[in-house]
Amino acid sequence: MPELPEVEVLVRNLAPKLRGRRIANVEIRRPRLLRPDSVAETRQALIGATIRKLVRRGKFLIFTVTRHDLRVPFTVLGHLGMTGRMFVQSGKVALAKHWVIALSFEDGGRFVFEDVRGFGRWTLDVSPLSRLGPEPIGNAVGEKAFARALRRSKQAIKIKLLDQSVIAGVGNIYASEALFDARISPRHPAHRLTGDEAKRLWRSVGKVLSRAIRLGSSLELDWEGAGRDSGLFYYGRSPDAVTVSRERFKVYEREGEPCERCGAMIRRIVQSARSTYYCPRCQRRRRLRWVGKTPVDGRRGDL
DNA sequence: AACGCCGCCTGATCGC
DNA sequence: TGCGATCAGGCGGCGT
Numbered sequence: 182m183p184e185l186p187e188v189e190v191l192v193r194n195l196a197p198k199l200r201g202r203r204i205a206n207v208e209i210r211r212p213r214l215l216r217p218d219s220v221a222e223t224r225q226a227l228i229g230a231t232i233r234k235l236v237r238r239g240k241f242l243i244f245t246v247t248r249h250d251l252r253v254p255f256t257v258l259g260h261l262g263m264t265g266r267m268f269v270q271s272g273k274v275a276l277a278k279h280w281v282i283a284l285s286f287e288d289g290g291r292f293v294f295e296d297v298r299g300f301g302r303w304t305l306d307v308s309p310l311s312r313l314g315p316e317p318i319g320n321a322v323g324e325k326a327f328a329r330a331l332r333r334s335k336q337a338i339k340i341k342l343l344d345q346s347v348i349a350g351v352g353n354i355y356a357s358e359a360l361f362d363a364r365i366s367p368r369h370p371a372h373r374l375t376g377d378e379a380k381r382l383w384r385s386v387g388k389v390l391s392r393a394i395r396l397g398s399s400l401e402l403d404w405e406g407a408g409r410d411s412g413l414f415y416y417g418r419s420p421d422a423v424t425v426s427r428e429r430f431k432v433y434e435r436e437g438e439p440c441e442r443c444g445a446m447i448r449r450i451v452q453s454a455r456s457t458y459y460c461p462r463c464q465r466r467r468r469l470r471w472v473g474k475t476p477v478d479g480r481r482g483d484l
Numbered sequence: 485a486a487c488g489c490c491g492c493c494t495g496a497t498c499g500c
Numbered sequence: 501t502g503c504g505a506t507c508a509g510g511c512g513g514c515g516t
Contacts, residue, residue, distance in 0.1 A: 182509070213492080216512095240510080263509055264494085279494090298493040300510060309511085334486075345511080353509065453488085455509065 183261040185317070185350030186393035188237050191267060196235040198269040199244075199292065203231045206285040214281055214296065214303045226255070226305060227284065239313045239349030242267070256307050262300025268293055313349040317386045323348075328379040331371040338374060338382070339367035339457050351386060354433045355393065357458045359386040361432045366466045367450070367457045373467075396429050432458040 183191075207224045209215065215223050227246065233254060234245035242259035259267070266277075271290045276283060282294040282303050294303060302309075314330060315323025330347040331338070341347050342356040351359065360367050363385035365378055374382070431441055435458060436449040445462035 260510085262493095262511080296493095297495070298509090300493065302511090336487075340487095343510085 182263055182352055182354065183240065183265060184352035184355050184393075185237075185240060185390050186355070188240050188242060188261065188350070189394050191261075192235055192237040192242055195242075195267060195269060199232045199235055201231065201233070202286045202288065202290065202292075204228055204284050205287045208283040208285075209281070210283075211281040211296070211299050213299060214294075214301050216302075216304065216306075218305050222305070223303075227257070238310060238316070239345055240352070241310065241313075243307075243310075255305065258302060258304050258307050258309065259294070260302035260309075262296060262298065262302070264297040265301035266295045268295075312346050314345060314347045315349065317348050317350060317383070318390055324380060324383045327383050328376065331374055331379055334371040336371055337367060337452055338365060338369045338371045340453050341371045342386070343453075343455070348383075348386065350390065353455050354430065355386070355389050357433050358389045358430060360464060361459060362389055364463050366464045367452065367459050369466055393429060432460060434458065 204227050207227045209220050209223065212220050226248075230246045230248045232244055233247050236243050236245075240260060242261075244257040244259060245254050246257060247254045261267070264279075269290060269292050274291075277293055277295040279295045279297045280293050281296045281299060281301070284292040286292070294301065315326045317323065317327075327348050330344075331341060334341055334347075339356055339360060342351045342359065343353065357367065359382065363378070363382045365374070365382055369378075432447050434456075435447045438447050439445070440447055440460035440463060443460065443462045445460055447458055448461050450457050450459070
């Protein structure tokens with residue numbers, strides 16, 4: 182599933198290929214991805230427009246677009262959902278099997294958004310951006326807001342890491358990976374994390390995501406027509422994708438395998454209908470001792 | 485305001 | 501072997 186690192190690698194790859202290209206035509210196969218816009222609105226806005234810039238925020242792709250008849254640039258917000266892919270094609274290449282949106286450029290090239298399940302987004306509505314929490318990398322001050330959000334919630338910390346208003350860009354894979362790195366139990370109630378644990382977790386999230394970005398850029402994958410220079414990897418359930426990606430994860434989808442730190446068997450639990458993987462020995466809950474009405478950190482106990 | 489739950493969606497895999 | 505059931509899960513919306 183595409184999370185922050187996958188989107189970051191994708192954006193770095195796409196940005197130079199899209200910059201300055203003028204859109205001649207827009208084809209839309211699944212209008213649902215445009216919500217709340219209509220096909221007509223989208224086509225009217227984009228045909229004749231030029232892509233100027235592409236950046237990432239959380240798991241969103243932010244396209245900045247200009248038009249001769251508009252004084253100010255506007256924004257298209259993209260999201261890969263669960264199964265989205267995007268690539269730029271040149272020459273005569275067949276459209277990908279599950280293409281959902283295709284932009285033809287005046288120079289003959291093409292931008293393709295492919296999405297098997299159609300959970301992605303492609304919209305002029307930028308309101309989702311305002312609900313995002315702090316960027317976990319390259320953001321020295323975000324830790325404060327992150328820690329504050331954790332203090333407000335009694336939910337398990339794993340669940341909070343998936344909440345994009347708490348921290349932007351973390352998905353199911355890297356939530357487990359970050360908690361393993363920080364040695365924090367996925368079941369620990371968010372508001373019970375100490376200041377030190379919150380700081381450690383924030384740093385682990387940054388570390389795990391940064392590493393994934395580094396690894397992503399070193400891998401090749403030939404997306405239909407995207408070319409072998411794409412420097413992209415894709416995590417999926419097909420045997421090939423798993424082989425490519427699995428080695429990057431220390432706990433994700435490793436139930437029953439030994440923890441690389443302590444050798445204990447990695448476990449899988451279900452939280453909010455999503456799989457969580459963790460090491461039951463490295464990631465034990467603190468056992469709280471109560472002195473009167475005040476919790477005091479005790480030794481690490483069982484889960 | 486926090487939180488649980490549902491709907492969306494299709495391909496791979498499971499179970500009988 | 502065949503086929504229906506189940507699983508995978510990001511996110512917006514809705515009800516409590």
